[in-house]
Amino acid sequence: MKKYSLLLVLTLVLSVFLAGCFGGDTAEEGNTGNESEGGSSDAPQELRVMETSAIPVMDTILASDTVSFTTMNNVNEGLYRLNADQETVPALADGEPEVNEDGTVYTFKIKEGAVWSNGDAITANDFVYAWQRALDPDSGSSYGPYLMEGKIKGASEVFNDGADPSTLGAVAVDDQTLEVTLEKPVSYFTSLMAFPTFFPQNQAFVEEQGDNYATSADTILYNGPFVLENWDGSSDGEWVYAKNTEYWDADNVALEKITFNEVKDAQTAVNAYESQEADITTKLSSELVPQYEGDANMVSWLEPTVFWIKMNQTNEALQNLNIRKALAMAIDKQSLTDNIFNNGSIPANYAVPKEFVQHPDTGEDFREANGDMLTYDVDAAKEAWAKGLEELGVDSLELRYLGGDTEAAKTSDEFIQNQLETNLEGLTIKLESVPFSVRLERDKALDYDLQMAGWGPDYLDPISFSDLWITDGGNNHMAFSSEKYDKLLKDAESTYANDPAKRFETLQEAEKVLLEEEAAIVPIYQRQANILVNEKVNKFTYHFVGPEYSFYPISIGE
Amino acid sequence: MGKYVFQRIIYMIITLFIIVSLTFFLMKLIPGSPFSAAAKLTESQLAIMNAKYGLDQPVAVQYLKYLGNVLQGDLGVSFQFSNTPVMDLILGRIGPSATLGLQAMIFGTIIGIILGVVAALRQNTWLDYGSTLVAVLGKSVPSFVFAALLQYFIAVKLGWLPVAFWRGFEYSILPTIALAIFPISIAARFMRTEMIDVLSSDYITLARAKGASSFEVAFKHAMRNALIPVVTVLGPLTVSLMTGSLVVEQVFAIPGLGEQFVKSIELLDHPVIMGTTILFAVLFIVIVFVVDILYSIIDPRIRLSGGNN
Numbered sequence: 001m002k003k004y005s006l007l008l009v010l011t012l013v014l015s016v017f018l019a020g021c022f023g024g025d026t027a028e029e030g031n032t033g034n035e036s037e038g039g040s041s042d043a044p045q046e047l048r049v050m051e052t053s054a055i056p057v058m059d060t061i062l063a064s065d066t067v068s069f070t071t072m073n074n075v076n077e078g079l080y081r082l083n084a085d086q087e088t089v090p091a092l093a094d095g096e097p098e099v100n101e102d103g104t105v106y107t108f109k110i111k112e113g114a115v116w117s118n119g120d121a122i123t124a125n126d127f128v129y130a131w132q133r134a135l136d137p138d139s140g141s142s143y144g145p146y147l148m149e150g151k152i153k154g155a156s157e158v159f160n161d162g163a164d165p166s167t168l169g170a171v172a173v174d175d176q177t178l179e180v181t182l183e184k185p186v187s188y189f190t191s192l193m194a195f196p197t198f199f200p201q202n203q204a205f206v207e208e209q210g211d212n213y214a215t216s217a218d219t220i221l222y223n224g225p226f227v228l229e230n231w232d233g234s235s236d237g238e239w240v241y242a243k244n245t246e247y248w249d250a251d252n253v254a255l256e257k258i259t260f261n262e263v264k265d266a267q268t269a270v271n272a273y274e275s276q277e278a279d280i281t282t283k284l285s286s287e288l289v290p291q292y293e294g295d296a297n298m299v300s301w302l303e304p305t306v307f308w309i310k311m312n313q314t315n316e317a318l319q320n321l322n323i324r325k326a327l328a329m330a331i332d333k334q335s336l337t338d339n340i341f342n343n344g345s346i347p348a349n350y351a352v353p354k355e356f357v358q359h360p361d362t363g364e365d366f367r368e369a370n371g372d373m374l375t376y377d378v379d380a381a382k383e384a385w386a387k388g389l390e391e392l393g394v395d396s397l398e399l400r401y402l403g404g405d406t407e408a409a410k411t412s413d414e415f416i417q418n419q420l421e422t423n424l425e426g427l428t429i430k431l432e433s434v435p436f437s438v439r440l441e442r443d444k445a446l447d448y449d450l451q452m453a454g455w456g457p458d459y460l461d462p463i464s465f466s467d468l469w470i471t472d473g474g475n476n477h478m479a480f481s482s483e484k485y486d487k488l489l490k491d492a493e494s495t496y497a498n499d500p501a502k503r504f505e506t507l508q509e510a511e512k513v514l515l516e517e518e519a520a521i522v523p524i525y526q527r528q529a530n531i532l533v534n535e536k537v538n539k540f541t542y543h544f545v546g547p548e549y550s551f552y553p554i555s556i557g558e
Numbered sequence: 559m560g561k562y563v564f565q566r567i568i569y570m571i572i573t574l575f576i577i578v579s580l581t582f583f584l585m586k587l588i589p590g591s592p593f594s595a596a597a598k599l600t601e602s603q604l605a606i607m608n609a610k611y612g613l614d615q616p617v618a619v620q621y622l623k624y625l626g627n628v629l630q631g632d633l634g635v636s637f638q639f640s641n642t643p644v645m646d647l648i649l650g651r652i653g654p655s656a657t658l659g660l661q662a663m664i665f666g667t668i669i670g671i672i673l674g675v676v677a678a679l680r681q682n683t684w685l686d687y688g689s690t691l692v693a694v695l696g697k698s699v700p701s702f703v704f705a706a707l708l709q710y711f712i713a714v715k716l717g718w719l720p721v722a723f724w725r726g727f728e729y730s731i732l733p734t735i736a737l738a739i740f741p742i743s744i745a746a747r748f749m750r751t752e753m754i755d756v757l758s759s760d761y762i763t764l765a766r767a768k769g770a771s772s773f774e775v776a777f778k779h780a781m782r783n784a785l786i787p788v789v790t791v792l793g794p795l796t797v798s799l800m801t802g803s804l805v806v807e808q809v810f811a812i813p814g815l816g817e818q819f820v821k822s823i824e825l826l827d828h829p830v831i832m833g834t835t836i837l838f839a840v841l842f843i844v845i846v847f848v849v850d851i852l853y854s855i856i857d858p859r860i861r862l863s864g865g866n867n
Contacts, residue, residue: 054813057640064595137606140641142595144605150600160602233641237724237813261723263811267706271714272811437590437826440597458598473576474600492659 035280043536043556045256048278056234059214060199061134061141066548071194074241074546077224079108079127079178079193084541084553086460088191092122092200092223094176096190103185103498104153105282108178114248115223116202124172126200132158132165133206136199139416143197147458151189153181185497188461195459197545213246225253225552237262241551254555268531279534286408289343289530300530304356304544306348307454309416309522313479314447317397322388324519327450328374329381330423331416337525340412344528349375351511352465353526356457356544360500370508373515374523378423385424396426402448405433413452416524443477451478453525457545462507463492467515469521480520485513566850577839578832582624585831586617590824592637611637624832633836634829638822644833647818652837654724654808655814659800667792671785673742674749679776681754689746696743705736705809723813726841733810737803741795745788754786779786786857791851797841798832 005273020165055071057063061070068228073082081091090096094109114122135158148155153169169181182189202221205213210221217231224338226241241258261278265286269281284292292298311318311327315318318324332348346354349372357366389395403413410433429450434442442448455475457464465510467473470489471481488510496503514520533540539553593599593607608614612623627634633644670693675691712732713721720729756762757780765779766772802816815834822830 050811056638059640060646062640064593083604137610140607140610142593142599142603142607145606146595146598149600159606200857213643214640233646233650234636234642235647235813235818237811261811262813263722264817266806268709268722268809268811272723275714275717275721277721414796435590435824437588437596437824440591441589443597464850475597 006470015378023040036304041557045254045556046553047255047258047280047537047554047556048274049258049260049280049551050278050282051260051268052262052282054234054237054262055231055239057214057464058220058228058231060201061130061144062141063196064143069196069547069549070549071228072199073194073224074549074551075220075222075224075226075244076199078196078199080190082543082550083192083549084547084550088194088460088545091194093193102233103187104182104274104377106180106182106189107173109178110178111248112176114223115246116205117227117244117246118128118205119246120202120204120221121175122202122223123175123201124178125175127178128170128172129203129206130199130201132168133201135159136165136166137162143195143196147192147195147197150183151186151192153183155183169482174243184494187497187500187503188459189459190462223247225249226258229257249552250266253552255551258551273532273534276407276534279537280540281532284343284532286343286425292530292532295532297532297535298530299533299540300344300528301344301542302344302353302355303456303527303529305354305454305456305527306351307452307527308348308351309524310443310448310451310453310478311452311521312446312449313481314446315399317388317399318396318449319393320388320391321519322384322391322396325374326381326385326388326424327420328515328522329377329384331375331522331524333524334376336412336415336419336441340415341525342444343530345525347376348523348524348526349373351469351514351521352368352462357460357462357504359504362538365531366504366508367546369505370511374519375510381423383423383523385427389426391432396427396428398430399449400430400432402432402434402439402442404439404452404453405435409433409452416452418497442484446477446479450522454527462504463489466492466507480518482513482518482520483508485518488513489514566847570847572766572842574836574839578625578628578836579621581620581835585619585826585828586620586628588826590757590826591677592828604791610760619761628832628836629768633833636822636827636830638825638827638830644829647830648815648837651802651813651815651818654812655802655816656800658730658806658814659802660731660739660814661730662737662799663741663792663796666738666788667745667788668820669738670742670745671788673750674745675753675757675776675781677746678753678757679772686750689750693743693746693750696739697747699739700805701736701740702805702809704739705733708732708736709809724810724812729810733806733812736806737799741792741799744791744795748791749784750789752787753780754782756784786853789849789852789856793845794842797838801838801841814835 011042022365024273034120051067056065057068058071059074063069073311077091079091079093080088092111092114094111098107099105110122110124124296131140131148131152135155137159145155145159149159150156154167156162157163158165158168162274169228171179192399200223205221209219214220216233217228218341220228222244225247229242230240239260243256247253250407263272263282264413266282266285269278270284271287271395273281274279309327311324327365337345337347350367350370352366352523354367358364359366363556372389389397401417411432413433417431417462420429421427439451443451443453455465455468466489468475469485470476471486476556488506491505492503492510496506515523536557538555538557541550541553543550564863592605593604596604599607605614610635624634635641635643636647639647646837673692677686680686709721709732714720719732723729762775762780764776770779800817802814804820806812807814807817818830821833822834
């Protein structure tokens with residue numbers, strides 16, 4: 001008896017220690033008690049998950065939404081894979097690729113023995129085929145051209161000018177060797193390889209299925225940790241994964257079965273979770289978060305999604321730097337995140353999010369060196385406002401404010417309107433609440449003065465944010481143009497393309513130009529995600545970009 | 559009768575044509591791109607996508623093309639769901655919606671009629687007031703409140719029934735009740751009013767004088783006449799219940815049509831919007847037609863004939 005309890009104490013101590021070591025990105029903090037049992041438990045290795053939508057698409061080159069990306073990430077695999085620490089690690093690639101001196105030619109070796117679920121070996125041609133298909137305008141892929149143009153050599157010509165697909169800079173040297181030639185060095189290229197758009201496809205199978213390809217569980221080939229066992233197509237509200245016994249790393253996959261249900265309403269998800277009908281909820285809506293504050297089963301993480309107000313510089317008043325500075329400093333963001341959102345989201349005094357990317361040498365967060373900019377400061381805002389008005393020769397301004405039409409968006413937009421009008425005398429804000437698609441349209445047409453917008457990145461690199469503000473950039477749409485900013489970005493992309501540390505620091509400098517010197521946007525907040533995960537789930541794993549979750553590390557404890 | 563039916567069918571086709579055309583042009587007026595990745599695409603990339611789906615052509619051309627396809631039974635493919643045929647999307651989702659709608663309709667009508675008849679026969683007693691209360695609550699409490707309350711108390715607190723999802727009959731009970739509350743209140747109110755009206759008419763007095771039992775009077779003589787207005791409102795109501803309720807489907811996480819339809823409008827998934835509209839319109843028109851035919855069966859005084867007679 002005594003011996004037994006000593007063992008118990010040791011186990012507990014060990015588990016607390018382990019949780020302390022590996023806490024952070026996985027959900028272990030919440031599951032300390034089960035840690036030592038882990039995968040060796042006798043509990044059935046089955047999981048029930050709720051998702052916000054049915055799976056729209058299973059053809060990897062056609063997907064453009066999170067649920068599709070997440071499913072593909074779990075039933076398929078590319079050269080690289082995201083792990084629990086937000087790192088991209090080799091998966092189908094047999095170790096790191098060989099890269100030529102100027103960083104433009106990558107030679108990947110493909111893992112021997114990796115097979116499709118029909119037994120075919122995975123070859124370099126499967127990648128070449130999928131990528132060529134993604135750039136065929138007839139396929140209707142949007143992420144193909146979005147992620148490949150300007151990066152892979154020849155991608156633009158193939159998609160836009162109808163160049164022969166074989167001219168694409170992706171060549172199967174032999175079955176196990178894939179050679180990729182880039183337009184210019186892309187320092188995050190290997191991390192892109194974890195994105196489903198770059199996953200391989202089995203040419204013979206895809207062509208044999210024709211229009212039926214990827215329309216149901218039977219018309220897909222799998223090569224990931226799981227297979228879709230039950231999925232009747234895009235309208236199916238319930239789908240099931242089974243463990244893929246043919247997967248090359250199957251020994252390290254604990255779960256046998258995962259059942260997914262489409263749940264649109266966050267309250268319903270919470271009810272189903274509370275009644276033990278499901279183990280993992282969808283992301284909690286803001287009003288549900290406070291009641292789980294401090295609950296060990298609530299897993300929260302800061303998403304790399306930043307919201308800001310774009311200031312359209314085709315408006316003469318917004319060309320004035322002092323006016324922009326005044327607007328940027330006049331909003332009490334802390335009060336907004338504390339009182340309006342109250343879900344753990346934090347004020348953003350930056351354009352590149354916190355806890356997103358780290359310095360390649362020191363491992364320091366992007367934010368460490370750059371710190372806060374354009375923080376809330378009523379006095380400074382008032383001063384800049386007065387100066388700006390004087391420069392413009394007016395004593396009042398009316399600005400249109402374009403925002404979303406959901407209840408949550410309206411509430412926060414009204415708060416911001418109130419802040420701006422109260423703190424900046426003579427300012428009238430005209431709120432225009434419109435649906436998302438309308439906002440996009442008006443963004444493109446530059447038909448707004450101020451616009452609440454946000455950005456979530458597709459790959460783990462600061463450039464996914466910095467890129468937005470280049471002169472005439474595809475997403476600039478606010479007539480912002482700074483020679484200095486453009487120059488810094490060009491330096492980062494070419495001069496320092498093969499010097500990761502210098503490149504990182506250049507992008508940090510660019511952010512300073514964007515905010516401190518130019519006050520081009522008004523950063524507002526960075527979003528936090530909160531979900532409930534049953535305590536018997538070990539190693540719940542989320543991701544920052546592309547796919548949202550990985551289920552292969554999960555095991556079920558008692 | 560034959561002439562009447564023929565004429566009605568012509569009208570139905572014209573109505574359908576007008577609905578399809580109006581919806582098409584109104585839909586095209588909504589600004590925005592149907593491609594979810596539109597924000598990330600360059601102009602030339604978007605242009606190529608638009609060309610692939612024929613969105614670069616003038617609206618009139620798109621309209622004629624669409625009409626042509628529909629006449630050949632082709633509803634097109636969805637933009638959002640990787641080229642899934644619209645027909646498949648609708649067929650994949652109509653099952654739960656139709657099942658729930660029918661169950662709610664049958665359950666709701668029976669309960670509603672009973673409540674209404676009882677209230678009329680026992681006018682101004684606590685039975686009457688109770689039934690009226692149910693009817694008023696059913697009409698005035700929004701269905702999302704009712705659905706959420708049912709879910710919270712019956713499923714979460716008491717644990718008698720599942721909270722959500724769609725895996726069999728027991729999963730359909732709560733949503734059916736939530737949906738049925740509306741037909742219950744409609745049927746009960748109409749039934750009560752009509753019954754009271756009919757019960758005071760001469761032929762009922764005659765039936766009573768002839769010595770018919772009060773049960774016979776109520777159910778054989780009075781109810782048949784009192785049903786006519788109820789049938790009128792319940793017909794179209796059946797269609798709206800069967801085509802899916804956004805709220806009830808969301809609260810109980812049921813993969814039905816209502817939710818998909820609303821989503822398709824938000825995402826500007828043109829072929830799905832059109833396909834679902836056509837389906838709803840056809841169902842609606844057909845049901846209204848069936849109800850008209852039913853009149854003549856319930857009430858022989860109503861004779862169907864062509865408009866000119």
